[in-house]
Amino acid sequence: MPSPILKVKDLQTQFLTHDGIVKAVDGVSFDLYPGESLGIVGESGSGKSITALSILRLVPDPGRVVSGKVLFHDKDLLQISDEEIREIRGRDIAMIFQDPQSSLNPVLRTGFQVDEAMLAHGKSKAEARSRTIELLNKVRIPAAASRYKDFPHQLSGGMRQRAMIAMGLANAPAILIADEPTTALDVTVQAQILELLTDLNRELGTAIVMITHNMGVVAGLCSRVIVMYAGQIVEQGPVDQIFENPQHPYTWSLLKSIPRVDALRHERLRSIEGIAPDLLHPPSGCRFHPRCPFRVEKCFTDEPLLQEVAPGQVAACWVTMERARKEMGADELVDIRPGAASGVHPGEII
C-alpha cells in the first residue's frame, strides 16, 4: 500500500458560542491514500463538513481548529502561513460545495470563473481559457465553447455543478473534497454527477473525499468510508465490508434506514430513535448511548475508543454488532427504542 497523501491526526475544531464551547470535531484522525475515494457520512451536525473545512483552514467564525495535525506531503497545513495555505487551496486540494446555485458568482460569466481558479495559481489568461473549454468538455457540458460565456443563471442545476467540478479540477489537484455535491440536485442528475466523479477519479487519479449523508452515494462512489457521529469517528473501513457487516450500532441503524427495492413487504423501514445530541453538552460515555438499542452499563460512563473489529475495519463500541447479533438477537429485532435489545435503561443503573 502506498503512503497516504493526507494524514489527519486528532483534529479538534471548536466553536466558541455565548452558551459555551461546541466541539464540532472532536479528535478525528484518518488517512487518505493517493487516488482513492473516501466517503465521510453522518447526520447533519455530525461534524463532517467542518472536518473538511478544517483541512483547508476555511472554518467560519467563531470556529477554531484548536489542536491536531493535517499533514499533506508531511507538511502540517495547520501550521503553515496564510500565503502557503492559499497556494495549496485550489491547486493541491480543491473543494466543491453543496449548492452550485450559490457557489457560483451570479454576476460573472461561468467560464471566466473557471479561468480564475487557474489565474489564482499563476497560469496565463490564454492558457486558462483554452483549458477551461477542455475542462467544460471533460465534465460533459454540451457546447462547452458557447457555454463559456453564459452566466450561472443560464445554466441548469446539473450543469452548474459540472462547472463547479470543472473549477475544482482546474489545477489538477491531488485531492478533491466534495461537500454533499449532489444534495441540491434531482435524482437523475445526482446519478450523472456521481458517474462523472467516479470516471474522473479513475481517469485522473484524483483522490476524492466525498462528504454526504447518503449511504447510497457512498456505495456508488467510494472504496472506503468513515462514519461520523457527534463530532467523532465511530466506524471506518472498506465500503463493501461495512455495508456487509457494520460493527457500530449507529452504522447498522443508518444502513437499516435506507429503503431497499428488494425488501420484503412486511419489513419496516427503521428510523433511528431520538435526535442527534446537543454538542454543547455531549452525552457522557459513548455519545450514541442515548439512542442505542444495544447499550450496556459501560456505555453510559466510559468512552469507547476505535479498535480493530475486522481487517482494515475499526469501530468505537463496547458491544459491537457481532455481540449484539449473538446475544441480543439484533437481526430479528423489532423494537429499536434505546436500550430495547439489551434491556438497560438509565433508571436501572443508577
Added chain:
Amino acid sequence: MAATAAAVITRPIAPEQASLWSDAWRRLRRNRLALAGVIYLTFVLIIALVAIVWTPYSTFRVGVGIPYSGPSSQHWFGVDGLGRDTLSRLMAGAQVSLIVGVGTQVLVLAIGVPIGLAAGYFRGLFDQVVSFLINLFYGIPDLLVALILVFLLGPSLTNIIIAIAVTRWMDMARLVRGQTLSLREREFVEAARAAGAKPAKILVGHILPNALGPIIIQATFGIPAAILFEAFLSFLGLGVPPPTPTWGGMAAEGIVTIRISPAMVIAPSIALSLTLMAFNFLGDGLRDALDPRGRR
C-alpha cells in the same frame, strides 16, 4: 450589397444572451420618468459643453443689456443687476453644478468604496475605527464641517468639492460595508477562498461586482444632493467665488431685487430644480432596473 449578405449569414442563430447590464438598461428605458431624466440631463450636459466655447454673450461682461430688465428677444432670461446676460450665465452655471455633482461623487466613491469593502470584509479593529468615524461624521452637522473646511482651504471649486465629499463619504462607506458584510458570507465567496483566491481578488473580483448596483444608485442620488449643497453654499456666499456664475450664487444675487426682476431668481431656481428632479428620477429608475426582484 455583398457586405449586407455576409452580415446576415454571420449573425448568430441563437439570440444574444442578455447580460445583467443590458437587461437593466432595457428596464430603465421602459421607465418614462427615468428616460425623461436621462434626456434632460443629456441636454444639460450638452449646454454645459457648448458653454465652454460659446455663450450668447460673454459670461462676465457687464452692461450688455439694461440692468434688471426682464426677458426679451435679445436676452431670453433677462439681464442681471450688473447688466450681464442671465441665459449666458445660466449656461456657464450648468458647468459648475455638473462638475460639483459628479466630482463630489467621484471623490466619495474613491473614499467610501475601499473603506467600506475593507471594513466589511476584514472586520476587527479597522471596522470598529471606520464605524466610529462614520457615526462621528453623522453626528456633526454637515454644514458646519463644510463651512470650516471652506474657511480653512479657501473658497474655490476644488475645495468646495472636497468639502462636500468630506460630509458625504459616510453614506457610501456605510452602504458598501453593509453590502460586503452580507456578501462575504455567501457561498461563492467561500468557494473562491477554497480555490485559493487572494483577499484583494475576492474583494474586487467577487464582492464589488455584486455590490455595484446599490453603489451606482447611491452615487446617482448623491449627485443632486451635492449640487443642492453647493447651491446652498453659494446662496450663503460661501460657494465658488464670483465672478464665476453658479446657480445658487445667481439666485442669491437676485433675491434682493426679486420684486423688480423676478427672472433673476426664477431662471436659476428652475434650472436647479429640474436638474435635481432629473437625477432623482434617474436614481429611482436605476433602483427599479437594478433590483433583481423587480424583473419584468
